[in-house]
Amino acid sequence: MTETTESAERISHWEDGTRAHETMATMVWRRFRRHPGAIAGAIVLGIIILGVVLAPLSPYDAETSDISSRLEPPSLAHPFGTDALGRDMLTRCLYGGRISLTVGFLVVIITLVIGVPVGAVSGFFGGWLDNVLMRITDAALSLPALMVLILLSAILREIELPFVERNNVITIAMVIGALSWMTVARLVRASFLTIREQEFVLAARCIGTPNLRMMARHILPNAIGPIIVEATLEMGYAIMEEAGLSFLGFGIQPPTPSWGNLLNSAWEHMVKHPWLPIFPGIMIFLTIISINYIGDGLRDAFDPHKVLQKVGEV
């Protein structure tokens, strides 16, 4: 039974694949659209981003306390209730989302800025350079990540840095980014190792293409799929890590809200005022599940050998 449907799908996919003159972007988009989870994820994430961008439209201020309306349960005036200082939780969740999403985005940038060059140089040149870079990558992977994250943020909490406040979005993103570029580096290295052996690279080499151009123009575009997928998933990990750090009190410091420190400050009031932990947690959950579904959809869409299926695959 499944055999027949699968081969039917395979044929239709093969026919799809023969569409000529289609750019990679259109192909990926066409295949991405067929993944219902990914589309749902994109819509939910879109709504969250929209809410976060429109946060200043809220009639309440995220950081000014209002003692007259402390710990109010959800109502029409305060859909997510209010916290112990009378601040509107919906507003704080939205502003917290700005922080969390920005950290996620910055971490992805940092991961790519470190990981892609390290992996590219390693895979392209090989030899001792590859050896040194991969040993560094191994060492970084052997660090106990969560513990080092806590340690670094604990240090940053005490240090005066020029230009930036203590434990703000940028320092937290740098700390998380410094510990998450390794997967991308290994991934890029593996792709470069395979692609550099292919004929078109040899052809490029024969006509004297400089190394940098060969890496950037010929190899990297062919390795872009897995990198984009990994970068997407990395955003989810980073948001989770930031939330965890802030939850432990080592991340973004109050009164600036982030989803993690909203949960931290909810802790002591949560038994009597359950809306305090519930809503920030749901925001984290929805964001990460959306990102994971988008990543899953992109993985299927980029993989030309993948037979598109009804349910997401690993």
Add this chain to the structure above:
Amino acid sequence: MGCPCSPEGSVGRYIIRRLLQSIPMLFLLSVVLFTLVNIAPGGPLAGHGRSRHMKPEKAEMLKRQFGLDQPMPLQYVIWLIGNDWMKVDADGDGVAESRGERRGILRGDFGFSFQTRQPVLDEIAQRLPNTIYLMSITLIVVAIIAIPIGVLSAVKQYSIFDIVATTLSFMGQAVPEFWLGMILILIFYAWLQNPITGEPLLPPGGMKSLGTGFNLWDRVQHLILPVTMGMVGWVAWYSRFLRSGMLDIVHQDYIRTARAKGLSERLVMYRHALKNALIPLVTIFALDLPYIFAGSLYVELIFSWPGMGRLYYQAATKRDYPMLMAILIIASGITVGANLLADIAYGMLDPRVRYD
């Protein structure tokens, strides 16, 4: 070069070589971690609260007693090999008069905790069994739940069961662990009550009720919530991993052969497919060990579980350098060891892998 005629010898040589390789790795990690721990300005005495009430001379004295006035490379050497070969300033009066007593981590001396003045290793020895106890029960539960789900999802691909399991596993991977813990406490401690006694259904933390002897049911009650919190993400991840592994294998020739021989579908799946699908799972599991170890930090904090994660958290808030270093080094050792284990296990379980 591996010798095909004596595979055991080559495995042994491979293990020894990997062990030797991990020594410089651990050395490098220890330098990095030591630098990080000691990089914060002011040192442990500039930490929280205490220092404000401390006279500067007293702080200077403590600094000399702890050896924190020494240059960092020397501090590292002392941490590594001890200071019984040099004169130290034991009473903190600025004159190094007596012989040091520390023996360094290479001789099993991780020093004294700044906080409790107890040997670091003693404290770790108290806490580590609690973490291992919680982790091993969590992992057993993970295996019991994840393996059947993964197999059934693959066997009945695209069935309602598979769709539900896949969706749930996406949810399980997206739930923040610490939030799940909070919600579990809300539901099972704050909201639900034991219908007979009217007490909260499950305890909100700790390993056992205070003031009682060993009571199995009491222990189980204290385990339910922490184990649930710790397992969800891993069940989601492993069931999904096993499902895709099974799906890869189902299309292999030897499965077709087994079916063609007329074996029952059940036998084919559990004897032939599952056995092979578990091989990469063992490797992934070994690689995940450090993360499982680290993840216990949230569980232990939320459920006041007296384990290593909480010990580390307290050491980080109080800047207890010797404690931080000891736990970091142990955790790095676990990571390096787990990587080694993954490689070895893979080679032992999969005869196609050759060591060279």
